[in-house]
Amino acid sequence: MNIQFKKGVLELCVLSLLDRKDFYGYELVDHISKFINISEGTIYPLLRKFRTEGYVTTYLEESQEGPPRKYYKLTSRGEEVYEELEVEWESFIDGVNNILRGELS
Numbered sequence: 187m188n189i190q191f192k193k194g195v196l197e198l199c200v201l202s203l204l205d206r207k208d209f210y211g212y213e214l215v216d217h218i219s220k221f222i223n224i225s226e227g228t229i230y231p232l233l234r235k236f237r238t239e240g241y242v243t244t245y246l247e248e249s250q251e252g253p254p255r256k257y258y259k260l261t262s263r264g265e266e267v268y269e270e271l272e273v274e275w276e277s278f279i280d281g282v283n284n285i286l287r288g289e290l291s
Contacts, residue, residue: 187222187223192222192224192228195222195275196218196222196224196228196229196232197232197271198268198271198272198275199218199222200214200218200229200232200233200236201236201241201260201264201267201268201271202268202272203217203218204242204258204259204260204264204268205260205264205265205268208257208258208259209257209258210247210255210256210257210258211226211229211230211233211256211258212226214229214233214258215229233258236258236264237258239263240261240263240264241260241261241263241264241267242258242259242260242261242264243258243259243261244256244257244258244259245257245259
């Protein structure tokens with residue numbers, strides 16, 4: 187997949203997943219990688235940015251498989267940003283689909 191496509195949509199994908207439930211970093215990578223090929227190195231800087239911008243908060247939760255895990259939880263600001271991006275995304279893909287599949291006049 188074109189790397190520029192991934193860069194553009196990864197932020198929306200992470201916010202969308204966090205809107206549905208809290209995730210720890212590796213869990214996000216694992217889930218997204220089922221659909222889009224990404225590495226761990228792409229998620230952690232994005233999660234740091236989200237935290238700095240107030241889109242997510244974090245908390246530690248004990249794990250039965252090792253050390254406590256840092257979970258990411260969407261804030262109300264993160265929810266607002268996600269909703270804005272989702273609207274922009276829908277408009278964008280409609281425009282692209284019209285160009286790709288529409289008739290020329």
